[in-house]
Amino acid sequence: MSAPRTASISRKTNETKIEVSINLDCAPGSSAVQEINVATGIGFLDHMYTALAKHGGMSLTMKCEGDLWIDDHHTADETARSLLEQAFKQALGEVRGIRRYAVIDICSRPYCVTELGLKREKIGDLSTEMIPHIFLLIRNCFSAESAFKALALAIRQAIERTGGNDVPSTKGVL
Helix, strand or coil: CCCCCCEEEEEEEECCEEEEEEECCCCCCCCCCCCCEEEECCHHHHHHHHHHHHHHCCCEEEEEEEECHHHHCCHHHHHHHHHHHHHHHHHHHHCCCCCCCCCCCCCCCCCCCCCCCCCCCCCCCEECHHHHHHHHHHHCCCCHHHHHHHHHHHHHCCCCCCCCCCCCCCCCCC
């Protein structure tokens, strides 16, 4: 049996006080019960982190007290840093045998940002300027929610255990 992939982070700065706990392995079919409780003081950010956890198959408890009387910057920045940088790294622990990369399937609320850096004028008979244009024609409503859900699914796939025992990197470390 693999070690549980959990983490708890506490951070205090002059602008914020944050506590984050995650369990990466609460996807449907697992024995863990998914629990989500997010309170950042910013309703929409709470909703986005809730969507991230729900669709990423993770349990997430996040409480942040920030200097919202100034603006939302410090709260948004510190919650992202605590969760996406610190808690995920701690919870993943040994990275041998994880998938690392992921592909996302989008549905009726698609959103896509493309910065392809294409240098050629055409690829075959297709003008390269039309490739980003095609993606821009995809409905752009619900873009923030779509981005968080896409991130959730990408994270879920990337942290999935493959059954292998190698570090998924030519460098040997992540």
